[in-house]
Amino acid sequence: MAEHQSGAGSAAQKSGRPRKLVFKVVLLGESAVGKSSIVTRFTRDEFNQYKESTIGAAFLTKEIAIDASNTVNLNIWDTAGQERYKSLAPMYYRNAEAAVVVYDITQAASFERAKSWIKELQRQAEPNIIIALAGNKTDLADRRTVSKEEGAAYAATAGLLFFETSAQSGENVGELFVSLAKKIPWPAEPVASAAGAQSVNLAAGRSGNAAAQNDCAC
């Protein structure tokens, strides 16, 4: 974990002028692992035990300071974890600079699902996308079924940032996003990429589905 942070901010420090960039971050993971709760904790420092399921995807923003003069505006797409929305995910991770894949440390199945999300991201998302793996619900450590070592080992293998978080207590939530933001390479020229970062991409959702497309040719 530490080594991931070592080079953080170096790109930002190259420029003498204060800079403000916009990055698109997508949250993925199985239903009910706490994606929305992590985002709500991060953006508004709130927690709701009985949060309703996300519909489709929700959009939130948070501005964080990388250092004294540089800030990053994170445009966060919080996707729905339900299986029925799985096909929408590509539209959201397309063009994303970073992704957070969340699993529930009390649900082993969610860890497996996280792994498959990571594989999909590494296969289909932008090649240089920064991925963080988050094992959520450390406040329920007594019901843990996925060990921290297990998660960390997988993250190390796959080249991911890794945190164990608690949206309820707020543990590591800020660190997760700040580390992610610092890891994202800054472009050489100050380019405002707000438009691209805020958008979802329709084309991504239909890639490799040519058969269905033929059906509707009318």
Add this chain to the structure above:
Amino acid sequence: MNSAAMVDQLPAPLEVTRVSNPTKEAGQTALTTLPELLVLGFQELDVRAEAFVYNNAVKDVEWTDALEGCMGTTQHAYRKLATKQLIGMFIMVYARIDVAERVSDVQATSVGCGIMGMVGNKGAVAVRLTYLDTPLCFVCSHLAHDAAQVDRRNAQFHDLCKRLLFAGRDGAPAADPLVPLGSGVHGAGRSLSVFDHSYLVWLGDLNYRLAIDTGDMAEIMARGEHQSLLGLDQLRIAMMNKQAFAGFEEAGIAFAPTYKYVLGTSTYDEGRRPAWCDRVLWWTRPGCEGGVRSLSYESVDSVMTSDHKPVRSRLELDVWKVNQECRQAVYLEVLRELDRYENECIPTATLAANIVDFGEVAFGQLVRRSMRLANSGQVPLEYSFVATPSRPHYAPPWLRISPHCGMLLPGESVDVGFSVLVDERTSAALSTRAEDLSDILVLHLDRGRDYFVQVQGQYLTSVYGMSLDVLVHCKQAVRTMTREDFEACLDSGQFSVPVCVWTLTDFLSTYALDRGYSLFYWPGDRALAARVRECLDCGQPLDASILQWQGSSDDHVARTVVEPLQLEMRQASSRVSMTDQTLVPSTLHSMFSNMDMAPSTAEALERLSMEPWTAAHSYAQDAVSDEEEEEVTAIERVPGMEALPPPEAIASAATAAPHDAGVDTVATCLVALFASLPEPLIPTDLYASCIEAGGVSRVAALEALEVLPPGNLNVLVYLLAFLREAVERGATTTQRVAQVFAEALLRPPPGRVPSESDGRMLSAFIGYLL
């Protein structure tokens, strides 16, 4: 004319005398037998040459003293009011001491019209005064001599009439009741002529002679037959011919000609023809006719100091005293009368109420109220509702007034109809409570006053008609949200797919997709749609009770829903008409109102719930043919209507499938939700590029949407995912979805009429997205 009420007619005689030697009159008689006014006029008092140059007042004083000396004891009975001298002409006016207080505004003036028309060897001196409330004027003139100069004398008279002027009185109310108010006669700044008086007395040596030489004058005179010569008097002739002194009167002349005598005798000068040179005439203003009576008119033979014999006239004048209180009362009464008359000419209206309350108004629901407007005035009334500084139209966009202008004869009345309809063009601000469903209308009467009519209603905040930007930010039930709640969630910066969209799609996913139902072919049930909408607005879940809806087969519901609908449809075929108790989104509404309603309630209901959407085909034509409703709302735009495939294609494929009123209704509500967005999901400015892309390829379609705001795109992605799933699970076809949603998601910009090919291209566009 009520001058009688205003004027006290005084019988007191007012006597005017022209005397050369008043001593004879001055006896020891009681004061009241003496004339109230004495006017003495002299001519040729001073004929020295230098008198023409130095018109000094020394002579004035001397003459005054001399004359008053002649008056003896009588002089103490009089007070001098004015004297005026112009060379040889001299006028003196005295008032009897007991009535002197009645005289006011005394002015004197003089005009010369002798040599060069200016010098005072000929001319006039004059005094004007006001006796009680009667303006009087006295002129003493000396006109051109010589028998041949009659024209000159006439001209001098007119000249004097013009040039003898007094200063006008300042601002005081008209003293003369006979002078119309505001005529300017008594106004400040305007000078008074001799005719601006009730009475004008003109005296002096007017120098008119006898017209022709009639032989032996001396013999006639000796025989005392001078009366026969009066017909030759130049003055009488001039008066008769209106050449001079027209309108003047004179007492009958019983005395002998007063000119020309041998000085110091009563013998005529043989060298001149005798003539009545010296006269006293009077003129009365119209309205004062008969106000002057002559008591005596004579010459005084005993005076021999002149070659003229003086003439003396005793006149009695009717004078007025204005009763100021009465006058004021009448004046006010006349003012009031004028006022009343003016008021009667102002149109006035009576409104049955000044508040029109619509109660609760739902999106797409037409609520009607009426108010009686009556012409309660005396004149025809033209009314119109007018714009206000804050509103360029006479009514807010959600309100129609019919008739909004018109003309009413006195006693007539009209029921002005007010219909409120909140559609997607006006719902945005109302939905978030940024605006209220209330306004103040201005009812203007032509040439009359303005009336203010308050219109108010309570808009039932709904997800229908709410802008997408608000929908994606709301997390709670919209019906209970306050204006502050809306502002807060819009400021939160968070958005997601609207809960209402999820509620509808989730219901369909759960209950419709795998059960063999065909979506988007049947409109469903209106009453049920109202219930669905209430659920969405109030945040209640849609559950299985929506299915197997029995309401539409219930006769009671049929009556309350269908009968009013039929009635409304007959009144305005194109206008979507709702009864007050039904709450149906506008799009649904139009779907239903399209149907050719049969007279039978049961049959109508049958059609309403059973007829596939293909039955609704003639809506657009109906809308155009309606003349009453000049505006066309989104209600006329029914998704999928025009793009339907031939009925037989549907009949074979979809309509044969089983369907459920609940499923159909929820599906329709989903379409209607997007159709009711104030700005469509795919904004209007992308309409053209979407049509273009529809004719190209899927890649082009996706490119056209690249500029879509993320909130809209997020919802579109979600909706398309659902629709794709529905197609994949056999609940509908791509073709059908494309047809229905092309119109729900895209709307032409104002002024653009979609062509048939546009519809095809848009269907193709949605098809590409799927």
